[in-house]
Amino acid sequence: MSARTAPAAPATPLTAVFVRLKLSLLRNGLRQSGGRRTAYIASAVCVLLFAALQLIGLVALRGYAHVDALVVLLAAVLALGWAVMPLFFPSGDETLDPTRLVMLPLRPRPLVRALLTASLVGIGPLFTLCMFAGSVVAVAHGGAAFAVGVVGAVLALLVCVTLARAVAAANVRLLTSRKGRDLAVLSGLVVAVGAQLVNFGAQRLGTSGLEQLDPVADVLRWVPPATAVGAMDAASDGSYGIAVAQLALTAAALVLLLWVWARHLTRLMTSPDGSTLQAAEGRPAREPGSAGLARLLPAGRTGTTMERSLRYVWRDPKTKAAWVTSLAIGLIVPVFNAWQGTGSVYFACFAAGMLGIQMYNQFGQDTSAFWIVAMTISSTRDAYVELRARALALLLITLPYATLVTVLTTAMLDDWRKLPEALGLSFALLGAMLATGAWSSARFPYSIPQEGHKNVVPGQVGLAWISIVGGMVGAALLCAPVIALTIWLNVREGGDAWGPVLLPVGAVYGAALTVLGLRLAAPRTARRLPEILAAVSKG
Numbered sequence: 001m002s003a004r005t006a007p008a009a010p011a012t013p014l015t016a017v018f019v020r021l022k023l024s025l026l027r028n029g030l031r032q033s034g035g036r037r038t039a040y041i042a043s044a045v046c047v048l049l050f051a052a053l054q055l056i057g058l059v060a061l062r063g064y065a066h067v068d069a070l071v072v073l074l075a076a077v078l079a080l081g082w083a084v085m086p087l088f089f090p091s092g093d094e095t096l097d098p099t100r101l102v103m104l105p106l107r108p109r110p111l112v113r114a115l116l117t118a119s120l121v122g123i124g125p126l127f128t129l130c131m132f133a134g135s136v137v138a139v140a141h142g143g144a145a146f147a148v149g150v151v152g153a154v155l156a157l158l159v160c161v162t163l164a165r166a167v168a169a170a171n172v173r174l175l176t177s178r179k180g181r182d183l184a185v186l187s188g189l190v191v192a193v194g195a196q197l198v199n200f201g202a203q204r205l206g207t208s209g210l211e212q213l214d215p216v217a218d219v220l221r222w223v224p225p226a227t228a229v230g231a232m233d234a235a236s237d238g239s240y241g242i243a244v245a246q247l248a249l250t251a252a253a254l255v256l257l258l259w260v261w262a263r264h265l266t267r268l269m270t271s272p273d274g275s276t277l278q279a280a281e282g283r284p285a286r287e288p289g290s291a292g293l294a295r296l297l298p299a300g301r302t303g304t305t306m307e308r309s310l311r312y313v314w315r316d317p318k319t320k321a322a323w324v325t326s327l328a329i330g331l332i333v334p335v336f337n338a339w340q341g342t343g344s345v346y347f348a349c350f351a352a353g354m355l356g357i358q359m360y361n362q363f364g365q366d367t368s369a370f371w372i373v374a375m376t377i378s379s380t381r382d383a384y385v386e387l388r389a390r391a392l393a394l395l396l397i398t399l400p401y402a403t404l405v406t407v408l409t410t411a412m413l414d415d416w417r418k419l420p421e422a423l424g425l426s427f428a429l430l431g432a433m434l435a436t437g438a439w440s441s442a443r444f445p446y447s448i449p450q451e452g453h454k455n456v457v458p459g460q461v462g463l464a465w466i467s468i469v470g471g472m473v474g475a476a477l478l479c480a481p482v483i484a485l486t487i488w489l490n491v492r493e494g495g496d497a498w499g500p501v502l503l504p505v506g507a508v509y510g511a512a513l514t515v516l517g518l519r520l521a522a523p524r525t526a527r528r529l530p531e532i533l534a535a536v537s538k539g
Contacts, residue, residue, distance in 0.1 A: 014106070018114040022121050047123050051130040058134030068233040069217035071135035075156060075226040078128055082160040083167055085124075101269075108262040108269070116258075119161045132156050135229050145235040148243050152228030155250045159225040162257040169264035221246070224253035301376075305389030306396070312365060313397075318448055319365055322358060323397075330354035331405055338412040345418040348406035352426040355398040356433025356475070360468050362390050362441040364448050368537040374529045384522035387438050391514060394434070402426045421486055421499050424506025428482040431510025432475035435517020440471040442525040447538040457538050478513055482506050 031037075061067045101111070119125070136149035221230030231246035297303035312319045330351035337343025363370050377383050406426055410419045444467035446460040456464045482505065489498050525532070 014110050015114040015117045018118040019121060022118040026122075044123050047127055051127045055130045055134040058131075058138045062138045066214060068139050068229075069213035071139055072217040072221045072226045072229050072233075073213055074131060074135065075229045076220045076223065078131055079156075079160050079163060079225050082124075082128070082164040085164055106269075108265045111265060112258060112262050115165060116158070116162060119165060120157075125157060125161060128160055129153070129157055132229075136232060139229065139232045139236060141236040144240070145232055148235040148247065149232040152231050152247060152250065155247065155254060156225035156228040159228075159250060159254050159257065162254060162261060166257050166261040166264065169261055169268065222249070224250045227253075301382075301385050302389040302392070305386055306393040309390050309393035310396070316365070326354040326358060327401065330401070334405060334409040335412065338409050343409065343413065345406070345410050345413055345415050345422045346425065348402070348409040348422050349426045349429055351405040352398065352402040352430040353433065353472075355394070355401060356430050356437065357468065357472075358398075359391065359394055359434050359437025360440050360471055361444075361446060361448070361464070362387070362437070363445050363532050364441075364536045366536060367448060370536050371533055374533050377526060377529060380523045380526045383525040384518060387441075387518050387521055387525065391434050391438065391518065395430075398430055399427075402430060417496065417499065420501075420503035421489075424502035424504075425479070425482060425486060426506070427503075427510040428479050428506040428513075429475065429510070431513040432478040433471070434510075435478065435513040435520075436471040436474040438517045438521040439524070440467045442521045442528060442532065443467075444470075445532045445535040447536045460535070460538065463535075482509055 058071065061070070132153035136146065136153055140146045140149040220226045221233070227246040228250045231243040231250070234240070234243040234246060297306050313323050314320065330353075333350045334343060334347035337347055363373075366373060373386065377386060403423065403426075406419065406422050410416055410422065444463050446463040446467065447457045449457050482502070485505070486502060489496070489502070
């Protein structure tokens with residue numbers, strides 16, 4: 001008698017496996033540390049609370065005129081957020097990287113279905129669903145409109161999630177590289193610009209009403225996934241043909257995104273990457289020596305240090321993030337206030353203040369590599385040249401930038417009479433911050449961790465606060481003479497005629513403060529090299 005073959009174990013559906021995998025990744029991530037668990041729970045509570053408030057607000061707007069334009073714009077903004085999320089936060093979800101699955105015998109279509117289902121597990125999809133549910137309640141009137149709304153909300157959610165996955169799959173090679181991870185630096189810029197745009201838009205809506213959104217909404221209601229919200233409004237008005245067309249357009253967008261996603265997955269699963277290919281032959285080697293901006297820098301230690309500092313700004317992710325955020329906020333605050341007609345030309349000093357902060361903790365930016373610099377400092381003169389070169393590299397960016405922001409703010413306010421005063425204050429403030437930053441770098445150095453999102457290693461938070469806050473207070477006190485002179489000329493009768501004098505006065509005063517600060521910081525730096533090296537190497 002032939003041996004009976006044991007029945008094969010039933011295969012587990014791929015979708016269920018990926019859902020369990022997503023839950024396991026989330027659970028294991030929370031088990032790594034209590035701090036991570038606390039941060040996740042706190043962020044989840046905040047997001048859900050915000051979603052609940054938005055949902056209540058949308059329900060309260062039911063019956064108001066032009067609410068349909070608001071929810072159409074909301075759907076478009078949500079889709080934009082889902083599209084850019086993988087670019088700015090590539091490490092936010094470990095399942096966004098499909099290259100981890102290339103060794104598994106998986107076909108693209110079942111993989112797309114499983115990944116899409118797993119993507120619906122999380123706080124982000126729940127928040128988006130709450131927004132679309134609130135849109136249904138706010139816009140739909142009648143049984144047919146609610147039926148269209150339910151279908152449209154599901155389609156809109158699927159379009160948003162699929163859009164994020166398609167973008168991630170199309171850019172996964174870039175996002176997993178060093179240059180791709182630097183895209184996260186732009187998140188600070190996006191948040192800063194977005195916050196000001198939301199603030200400006202809210203003020204305009206508060207004074208002009210929701211009818212201001214109608215022209216934009218008339219266009220967006222035919223752009224998926226906002227078409228799903230437009231279908232609810234059309235069904236409420238009895239335009240069932242338009243509603244069906246808008247739902248069909250949303251479904252077509254979903255099918256197209258799924259096809260694009262599957263195509264990129266197939267390419268990722270079958271094509272080799274740079275790690276499996278030999279380096280291209282015949283690539284011309286770079287000529288030795290400096291090129292570009294380095295040719296314009298001074299010779300000797302000054303030029304070398306300036307070039308190193310500028311390379312940190314361009315290549316180091318933490319330094320680049322700090323500079324991008326400072327550049328963005330330094331421009332946004334004065335320009336947006338001037339745009340709204342509530343600003344002052346003196347707000348342009350905010351640019352010099354934000355960029356002057358980059359002078360603080362100069363040695364901490366080098367981290368453990370500072371020991372190479374420390375080996376070249378054997379005297380107060382060496383320390384002075386090192387600090388001076390770092391200050392010159394910073395001035396190479398801050399001086400033209402602060403001038404540009406001041407001129408732009410003055411032009412928007414059409415107050416050219418105040419331009420010399422604002423420039424003089426900006427230059428004085430910048431010089432004061434360079435002086436206090438050099439002294440603070442030598443007196444209160446701290447380490448910046450290379451990994452993660454923290455800017456200070458544990459145990460040195462107090463040093464960071466003393467360095468930055470204390471230095472900014474000192475800079476404000478050092479600028480007091482120029483500030484007092486500016487106020488006196490503005491309140492004194494006939495003082496406007498002396499306003500242009502503040503430009504050379506502020507420039508000379510700021511330069512003198514910078515030289516004095518460097519002179520005072522140099523001997524302390526030379527004496528405290530071992531302590532500085534130990535402090536900045538803790539990360």
